[in-house]
Amino acid sequence: MTAARDEQPGLDDLGPSALLDALAVVDRRARQAEADKLQIAYQWAIMHPATAETGTSTWGGDSFLLTDESLGGDGCPGVEAFVAEPLAVTLEISPASARQLIADALDLRHRLPLCHGMVESLKVPAWKARRVATATHHLSREAALEVDRRLAPRLKHAGPRVIDKAIAMVIAKHQPDQQAEAEQAATAGWEVTLFTPEAPVFAGSSELHITGDTVGLTRLYKYACRQAKEAGKAGDDRPLGARKADALCGLVGGHPPVVEEEPLGDVTKPPHPTTAMTLYVHADLTDLLDEPVAVGEVERLGPITTTKLHEWIAHTRVKIQPVIWMDTGQTARPEPSVDRHDPPxxxxxxxxxxxxxxxxxxxxxxxxxxxxxxxxxxxxxxxxxxxxxxxxxxxxxxxxxxxxxxxxxxxxxxxxxxxxxxxxxxxxxxxxx
Structure with a gap:
């Protein structure tokens, strides 16, 4: 019997249901321990308020957060300098980690009350709420409360990707100008690089890395996939990846395309894109008409400004989807239904x-x-x-x-x-x- 089993001698005798029950008990204890740790960190912070004599604790030195503000975000009380060091020694963690623990405890209590309540009730593990606190630390209290309102109902079943995407969406909504600046700055990083390994690794293959506009690259990828599929139907039995690569090489010579492009028709009219793609963008129609920059959401990807959306629309086929009524179960509006297996x-x-x-x-x-x-x-x-x-x-x-x-x-x-x-x-x- 291993040392781990020696610590839990009764586990060998438990049946499946009892073993799962034991796991649930352990998990609840772990959640309670982490919630207690946050509560103690908060109590320690308010026990040591910043004063003219003590000074205010700030991020700095070896901190990984780029701010000189007090440990808590906007709306949190200040704490005295070096308040984190005793916690760091007690928990045997770095001072930076202790500062982060105090910052998260302050932010959850004063800026994210709904997320904090879910930790206190043990509905979610503390790491989820702390992830939200850390990501929203630089926001105003108003913006943090908006993240709290939108994300807390989903926090129980949300994983890291869902949490990060929801936070990014709310941040972009509150700071559309910064989102626009980020989109513009991203173009500076667009690049095409070719990597060719040297002998003895070289075997006639190289790698092409492209960073560019999402819509343009998606259309290029769809084109390669379509050409590769048609080549397979025509008898090309090479791996799919090889057919995709060959399709892109065919754009500049070599193997002719398998699928003919659509005719351009009247050259006085702008041609329609020959490679269709689908993006699901959620935005208010009024946002598309307003002069100020507004933010919508691209499903699976994240926030997008209406400025970037206009750029994409100008070169992409667009289908406007009418608003779908989502509250049929709560109003007098009849629920749509059909008498067949497959839904329309x-x-x-x-x-x-x-x-x-x-x-x-x-x-x-x-x-x-x-x-x-x-x-x-x-x-x-x-x-x-x-x-x-x-x-x-x-x-x-x-x-x-x-x-x-x-x-x-x-x-x-x-x-x-x-x-x-x-x-x-x-x-x-x-x-x-």
């Missing part, structure tokens, strides 16, 4: 926009990569209206298979509840998403 595009789009990701607890697969599943199996001989938004949900292929295999079951709760789905699985597991 409008219902499918409503389900995708509502769920955003796979609805299995903790799964972060984007809804647009998911199957739209009937929560209750569709019955061809059943009642009408079985295919409606409230009876559908987004499941990634993995969790769709788990449901189909009977390992897991789920149902949808009323829309006004914070968690919309209840799942049951092996060993009597029940979880909400």
């Amino acid at each position: 595009e409008r219902i499918r789009e409503q389900v995708i926009l509502r769920d955003k990701t796979c609805v299995f607890p903790g799964c972060q697969v984007d809804a647009r990569r998911c199957d739209v599943d009937h929560i209750e199996a569709y019955n061809p001989n059943g009642p009408p209206g079985q295919t409606a938004p409230s009876k559908l949900a987004c499941l990634c292929r993995r969790h769709h298979r788990a449901k189909t295999a009977g390992l897991w079951r789920y149902w949808r709760l009323p829309a006004h509840l914070p968690d919309h789905y209840v799942w049951t699985g092996p060993c009597g597991i029940t979880a909400r998403a």
